[in-house]
Amino acid sequence: MTEVKAPDLNAMRGFIFDVDGTLALADRGLNGYAPLPGSLELLELLRSRGLPYVVFTNGSLKTPVQLSQALGNAGIEVAPERALTPPAIAVSVFRNKGYKKILVLGAEGVWKPLADAGFEVVCAPERADDADAVFIGWYPEFGLPDLDAASRAIWQGAGFYTVSTVPYIASRDGRTLGISGALTAAISSVTDKEAIVVGKPAAEAFAIAREILGVAPEHVAIVGDDPALENEMAHLNGAISVSVHTGLYKANDFARLPDNRRPHYSLSGIDQLLELMR
Structure with a gap:
């Protein structure tokens, strides 16, 4: 209709x-x-x-x-x-911002497009307090060291970006957890910073x-x-x-x-x- x-x-x-x-x-x-x-x-x-x-x-x-x-x-x-x-969009956004170093919380689908585009990519839980941006994506292995790494970079002035903030997505099993949304919410609660959605x-x-x-x-x-x-x-x-x-x-x-x-x-x-x- x-x-x-x-x-x-x-x-x-x-x-x-x-x-x-x-x-x-x-x-x-x-x-x-x-x-x-x-x-x-x-x-x-x-x-x-x-x-x-x-x-x-x-x-x-x-x-x-x-x-x-x-x-x-x-x-x-x-x-x-x-x-x-969304990582393909992030490549364009980060280039326009002049970013060089990105701290990523995410699987290969999150970090590889950035690495292929020439960015210096650091994958949490490794720390990168001097990162230009923190980027959140699909990351079911997330743990407290990742939260610490992301928060420290943001406290030092890194931009805060995410693929999505939706709480769930559709699958054959009905609602499936939107992991990036959950992680983004956790980091926002610690840093009091709102993430920019690139998706x-x-x-x-x-x-x-x-x-x-x-x-x-x-x-x-x-x-x-x-x-x-x-x-x-x-x-x-x-x-x-x-x-x-x-x-x-x-x-x-x-x-x-x-x-x-x-x-x-x-x-x-x-x-x-x-x-x-x-």
Whole structure:
């Protein structure tokens, strides 16, 4: 159903897709993707029409190459350069800030894109009190020494960044803990500093995705399952919001949003979007 004045979906020239709860669902460990109904067919339709798309997850367990491979194993075709994760956005943000040394609390998917981009990366619990920034991502091994290392760097003036602050994400097991959000909250409670989010819905995140698409904002459709992430990113940047109910949020959750924050399309799933575009 439509929530606000809905533009013609066939006038869209590029698409940004969320992954978890939108195109696919993974297991609790965020592996073993299973495509949701209509995902494979919709992406094939876009390719047949020459319409570009990117996938963009706030997850940081995997590098873009690993994400591309994992989705490919489920039949979801996306080139590595069109598989976006927050660390790819962080590279741009940190370069613009002139940062050199980054203290990372995160797995390979968090630190490797930074190291590949030429930053000096220190992985907690090793300390880097002189770091330019502290960056939080997927890190289930987190312990008190990590909290100490991050806090000391922030107390010394390091910038504080995170991939996401959401408390949970969608998986085949329902709600799965959003580890980066929990860690960010812990560090904020100690340092009294609020983290800057580099994933969705940050303006920098949309700018990089749109640059890859090469499409004006008003011709970009952002498809996702979270009112505060994909839907909000669309409204903040003049894009079209297409929300689906196959994640953790249902039709009523989107209907309760203020009028100026409701999605342009609120759909049961990708399969309904496919039908609208055929």
